[in-house]
Amino acid sequence: MSKPAEHSTSYENKLLRLSLLIGLLPLLLLTVALFYIDISIYFKMLVLSLTTAVVIFGAFEIRRLIVAQLRTATNLMESLTSGDFSLRAKMRGSNSALNEFNQLLNSLADSMAQQNLVNKERQILLHKIISHIDVAIVAVDHHQCISLMNPAAEQLFDVKFSRLDGAPVHMLGLATALPKDYREVVEFEIKQNRKKVYLHSDEYFEQGNKHRLIFITDIQDILRDEERSAWQRLLRVLSHEINNSLAPIASISESLHQASVAGSDVLAPSDFQEGLAVISERSLHLNDFIKRYQQLTKLPEPQKAMISLSQLIATSARLFDNIEVNAIDEHWQCYGDESQLEQVLVNLLKNACEANQSASSSGHIAIGAQLFDNKVQITITDNGNGISNMDNIFVPFYTTKNAGSGIGLVLSRQIIRNHGGELTLVNRDDKQGVIATISLPNC
Template identity: 30%
Template sequence: MIFNRFEWALLVRILLLSASMLLCLYFIFYTERIASGVIISLLVTYQIYELYQYVLETNRKLTRFLEAVKYSDFTAGFNRDSKLGESFGNLNRMFNEVFDAFRKARAEKEEHWQYLKTVVQHVNVGLLSYDESGNIELVNNTAKKFLRTNQLNKIGDLARVNYDLYQIINQLPPGSKTLFKPSPDLHLSINATELRLRGNTYKLVSIQNILSELQQQEIEAWQNLTKVLRHEIMNSITPIASLAGTAIDIIHEDVVCDNGMVSFNQESYDDITMSLRTIENRTKGLVTFVEAYRNFTSIPQPEFERVRIDEIIKEVVQLVKVGIAKENARINVNINPPQLIVRIDPRLIEMVLINLLKNACEAMEEIESPVIDVTVYTDHEQRVFIEITDNGPGIEPEALEKIFIPFYTTKNHGSGIGLSLSQRIMQMHHGNLTARSVVGSGTTFTLQI
């Protein structure tokens, strides 16, 4: 409606101007009334000026409005009382309403920003963000506490405080995480990601102190380990002590000392021999257990190299088929993509695969048609997974929760360190080993490299 009124007002002014010009020409050329023509010409000049101002006022208002929007300056307003007519008064009113809406939106945005800043400053996770030039865009109070500094303008300033931590943060690839212990009271988990805003690239780093969680897990691990150690040691020490006491009783009751000569009957001799033999066997078993524990705690560091995973899998499967698997056991291998290259320590990964395939074969000893499926694949993040699935009896849920605890075993003859050792090797490869099982349907172990 405003523009309709503007068009009518403009049309009326043009018609009046045209009529005045015609009238001016009529007086000058047809009636020779020069004075009247001059007066009317002055009127024409005024009408031209007024028309110019009328049109120009619209451009001025639009220019002021667009400049205010461009620079987010909504403090100024437009005079509601316009001398150029009602249409301009309505235009002023609409501009002012738009300004009011912008001011309200900016105020809400500012409130949300202040709220987010408050949240960011009070979270227990350190947040640090900087651009490609190293300029710090965001650093909260928790990050300052972890970084041991109160002032950071550039990420390079951190090098003066803790050079090692600076190197870790600056060189950590986006999408990766690492651990760092700058002091006894800090054990930092550092994660990095990359953001792209308004054509600029920013690196966002989150820093969290996981010391309490690690301590809790360490306590739980020691408790579980202590339970297993106590169980295994008591199983050996109790019969040793009992048999030693029995042997002493036999010596006291049945052995006869006569003039420095010691004699006892055949039955006592057999009992003492049996007791000592049993003590010897149990002692050897305890020594074997301690040796297994030492092997578990002294895993060599991986020596990474790029290898084809299909060659590793085929070599291990061939070895298992010849030495471990039953004659009727079938091992299926599916690798996608076929010539996948991975960066691993092949000797340690072979150890893990052999252990898992050996466990699968032993679990299917009572199965008529044992089948093991070995599947290798990658996910959308290009992570490599190796799944080993058997059709054995499965694992009870209670046992499934404990199978990775050192020295825990469900076998009659087993050290209980195979799966723990395998999981530790995968962790040293920055991967993981998990298991899932359905009783009566089989078990699947998954290696994530």
């Protein structure tokens, strides 16, 4: 759109000229009429002067009203543009078009004032959240320069935002987090200290330019606490198993030693052989325990391929009696290692059968599957006594069975996690029993 010339006539002056032209026609008619009327020349001049004055006054009054209304609307819009929502247009009349226009302007001002108040409240809330949240937040503009750092980010990097405002983001070592949907656990070296953090980046737009938000969660303390807790649980189980084997070995060995020192009459040959048998049995048990521990630490990586879900479930269910297989679409597939997933299903079905037997339940064990949100969900439901101690079900070597090894569920969950899925066990709400759920990606 071209810029108007400076000498062009304004809108209000055009209206003034139009009004004068409209009033000129009756003025000319009046002049002609007065010319043919036989009256005093002074009276004729007086009438023409008054009529001319009225026409000119009316034209300029129209211009004044138009200018006043336009300036009112301009001042109101200018105040709204500058963020001042206190001005309002004066209402004139009750049913006029001008009154409707002013009412519309005032409604717009009220709406913008209300929206501005809401925005300010949200900004205050957002500022408080960003200032007090533990997650470090760094905003990066479209030039990959730092445009915002919250206090958590300043504390994490031990630097004030005022010193890095507008600086390249690579000065913080965050250049790798700029690609879209970046989600990784990385290790940072900050002030000669290495920290593990979780990086997550997302994009937002400002004035049409793409910017990025980088969220940094310091997980060093969380990992340290989890590691300490895992070691404590593992050492507790290891100590229990090792003490169960070493205590009788030490006791029997001491008894045999004292008997050998005292002489052959103190201990019969059968007792001596029985003591050696116990030592041998506990030694074998301890050796078996160590082998099972090695089995946990040497789980092979899954060889993944597309697997028929109905065939996988049917093959596992055939190994047991009283397994009720719900209808499964034969076209459904999951992506994983067939032998490892079959081992998981066999472990879970075996546990379900043993749970039903221990509860003397005659109910069937149901296994089914469903597909949603690009995930396959397999559920196994039993009618046993349920799980009384949920906190320890995935602790290595913890078991409530007399002949249990305590590694079946641990191995099963590790296999599922290696497939990018999750294994959960919960007690049923409708009746006694447990529901085991396997979630797997289907592609």
